[in-house]
Amino acid sequence: MWEAFEKDRASIVGGALQALAKAMAIYPNVQLDKLPRMADFTRWGYAIAEVLGYGGERFLQAYRKNRNQSNEEAISSHPVAATVVALMKENQSWSGSVASLLGELERVAEQEKINTKVKTFPKAAHILSRRLKEVKSNLEDVGITFDIRHAGDSKKVSIQKSGSNVIPIRPQSGTLKLTGTDSIEVKDIELSEDYDEFEGW
DNA sequence: GATGCTAAGGTCCCTAATCT
DNA sequence: AGATTAGGGACCTTAGCATC
Numbered sequence: 001m002w003e004a005f006e007k008d009r010a011s012i013v014g015g016a017l018q019a020l021a022k023a024m025a026i027y028p029n030v031q032l033d034k035l036p037r038m039a040d041f042t043r044w045g046y047a048i049a050e051v052l053g054y055g056g057e058r059f060l061q062a063y064r065k066n067r068n069q070s071n072e073e074a075i076s077s078h079p080v081a082a083t084v085v086a087l088m089k090e091n092q093s094w095s096g097s098v099a100s101l102l103g104e105l106e107r108v109a110e111q112e113k114i115n116t117k118v119k120t121f122p123k124a125a126h127i128l129s130r131r132l133k134e135v136k137s138n139l140e141d142v143g144i145t146f147d148i149r150h151a152g153d154s155k156k157v158s159i160q161k162s163g164s165n166v167i168p169i170r171p172q173s174g175t176l177k178l179t180g181t182d183s184i185e186v187k188d189i190e191l192s193e194d195y196d197e198f199e200g201w
Numbered sequence: 202g203a204t205g206c207t208a209a210g211g212t213c214c215c216t217a218a219t220c221t
Numbered sequence: 222a223g224a225t226t227a228g229g230g231a232c233c234t235t236a237g238c239a240t241c
Contacts, residue, residue: 098227098228099228124210124211127209127211129229130229
């Protein structure tokens, strides 16, 4: 394999540099309406996809799809995020102290059969606020925003749901289907996607 | 089995806001 | 001004895991 690689190495590196040079030329003209996090990466990805002939729009679609998948997995595997999502299925907004939120999340977790015995489920309010900050951006991506601020003698959490794009809680096991390979058993996710050159970006 | 590393939780102390 | 309350940050401890 390395022999074949060494044989083609010059062409591979040359091609990559040519693509990069072309992408650098059009990069200043790449203007996107809405830039997600990693905005610079998105612009470069768009420019490179354009010069490689795939089309920037196709890159954007694939990148968006991949980000959504990653986000859903992150939320599903995080007990606090999953419970907040479950809580906001019932409510358009929620507010109260961090301690009362912890109690509410324990109630919802029990209702939704989410395991609160795992180590990552907070047992104290200040641990909960840490956990919330960890998943703030993931929750924002599914339309849930929150704000923690001083109000009276306690910290008040205000959670808002925008739109109706709150994702469902995923099952605890499933099957990952890969094109061209046998299906493999995985934990926590179920994916079945058409092949796409940008998959995994 | 011993050792080292890493991540998470618990404890202590500090801060901010409110009450008396 | 001091006491009280709730939450955050820093530090320490502990459990789980990998490596030898």
